[in-house]
Amino acid sequence: MSATQESFDPWAWRTSEVVLATPQPASTAPAIPLPWDHQLQQQLERAVAAAPTSADSLALAAELFAQPPTEALRQQADHRRQHLVGDLVTYVVNRNLNFTNHCLQHCSFCAFRRDPGADGAYWHSFDTLQQRAAEAARLGATELCIQGGLNPQAQLDGSALRYYQALLDALRQAAPGVHLHAFSPQELLFIAQQDSIPLQAVLEGLIASGLGSIPGTAAEVLDEAVRARLCPEKLSAREWCAVVLQAHRSGLRSTATLMAGHLETSQQRAGHLLTLVALQQVAWQHSQAGFSEFVLLPFIGAQAPAALRQRVGRDQPDLQAMLALTAQARLLLGHWIVNHQPSWVKLTLAGATEALRWGCNDLGGTLMEESITSAAGALGGTAQSVEALRGAAATLQRPVQQRTTLYGAVPACV
Numbered sequence: 001m002s003a004t005q006e007s008f009d010p011w012a013w014r015t016s017e018v019v020l021a022t023p024q025p026a027s028t029a030p031a032i033p034l035p036w037d038h039q040l041q042q043q044l045e046r047a048v049a050a051a052p053t054s055a056d057s058l059a060l061a062a063e064l065f066a067q068p069p070t071e072a073l074r075q076q077a078d079h080r081r082q083h084l085v086g087d088l089v090t091y092v093v094n095r096n097l098n099f100t101n102h103c104l105q106h107c108s109f110c111a112f113r114r115d116p117g118a119d120g121a122y123w124h125s126f127d128t129l130q131q132r133a134a135e136a137a138r139l140g141a142t143e144l145c146i147q148g149g150l151n152p153q154a155q156l157d158g159s160a161l162r163y164y165q166a167l168l169d170a171l172r173q174a175a176p177g178v179h180l181h182a183f184s185p186q187e188l189l190f191i192a193q194q195d196s197i198p199l200q201a202v203l204e205g206l207i208a209s210g211l212g213s214i215p216g217t218a219a220e221v222l223d224e225a226v227r228a229r230l231c232p233e234k235l236s237a238r239e240w241c242a243v244v245l246q247a248h249r250s251g252l253r254s255t256a257t258l259m260a261g262h263l264e265t266s267q268q269r270a271g272h273l274l275t276l277v278a279l280q281q282v283a284w285q286h287s288q289a290g291f292s293e294f295v296l297l298p299f300i301g302a303q304a305p306a307a308l309r310q311r312v313g314r315d316q317p318d319l320q321a322m323l324a325l326t327a328q329a330r331l332l333l334g335h336w337i338v339n340h341q342p343s344w345v346k347l348t349l350a351g352a353t354e355a356l357r358w359g360c361n362d363l364g365g366t367l368m369e370e371s372i373t374s375a376a377g378a379l380g381g382t383a384q385s386v387e388a389l390r391g392a393a394a395t396l397q398r399p400v401q402q403r404t405t406l407y408g409a410v411p412a413c414v
């Protein structure tokens with residue numbers, strides 16, 4: 001048993017192997033995909049419901065993911081969205097708090113991380129973070145989204161968990177009642193490994209300090225071969241699944257993400273999304289709520305480290321390709337994950353508004369100070385006003401409504 005494996009509950013570790021899809025090799029991709037008709041869609045839905053990681057599901061998903069960005073594909077995804085969640089466009093008033101960019105890893109796409117003492121390196125004090133949290137609450141935020149680099153110095157009394165708990169306690173004090181959406185599966189596992197304690201102790205400690213839900217970031221592409229090239233130091237795809245299984249079982253909801261448009265094949269994209277379905281099925285079988293939404297995160301190359309940027313050969317996302325993927329994700333995820341969010345940071349607000357026509361129903365958050373993707377050279381900006389988000393939905397003549405992190409109604413007094 002490896003040191004990492006010991007961090008997990010045995011049930012989560014066993015199940016993580018079962019849920020992880022093994023994508024077909026790229027050579028099996030259909031040269032000319034079959035037209036994606038109602039019959040194929042139904043076959044896919046039946047196969048996915050029966051066994052998301054089966055050969056049947058993977059083969060049908062490969063057909064779907066070979067579809068070009070046609071008007072027919074857009075309409076199918078748009079109808080599916082309409083059927084599942086109606087016309088309402090939602091958004092959340094939130095603030096990002098990236099408390100440090102010190103990080104001991106070196107992911108090939110990351111322009112955010114710094115070594116301590118390097119140009120642009122920072123590690124904010126609790127005082128600074130509390131001021132920002134209080135300001136966000138005054139501006140009507142219902143959520144703080146808290147993520148940071150993997151900083152081994154982030155300890156209190158020799159414990160990483162105590163530092164992360166103190167961070168949540170401080171934010172809760174500064175912004176009472178604001179939902180704390182914090183710490184990726186990678187950060188959660190990092191805390192467990194720093195303190196040599198089980199992941200379950202980390203989850204329980206953070207929940208006791210007010211953790212409300214977790215971002216499903218650090219998933220990148222849930223495929224070990226892609227991760228070996230993209231982020232070899234990061235937790236493995238299997239470990240990501242194991243953390244999510246345990247978080248869901250502990251009563252935490254999470255988002256689900258896919259970072260796309262770099263080294264991955266369409267089969268690997270399909271495998272990733274089928275893995276998300278398998279995880280959602282496990283959550284529902286155990287009466288857990290599981291994933292709350294799916295967020296597509298297109299790769300931004302502009303300021304990313306040179307090696308990957310040159311290999312991908314594109315500074316900004318290919319919008320048409322990302323819209324096709326948006327539609328394919330809507331058709332594949334079906335009723336398993338019904339809320340789909342584009343990233344206005346990565347696509348710009350105009351691109352994200354267009355994604356609302358390709359299967360999305362949510363515009364994400366105001367963010368107030370996005371810094372991770374902006375460091376990579378994204379063109380969408382670092383914040384959106386409520387008026388801008390509402391105006392974007394209005395251009396499509398769709399109703400728009402503020403939501404909570406977990407897609408509930410926002411009380412009138414907020």
Ligand code: SF4
Nearest residue numbers: 103105106107110113
């Ligand atoms: S993506 Fe996260 S873990 Fe990877 S280098 Fe950047 S900050 Fe560190």
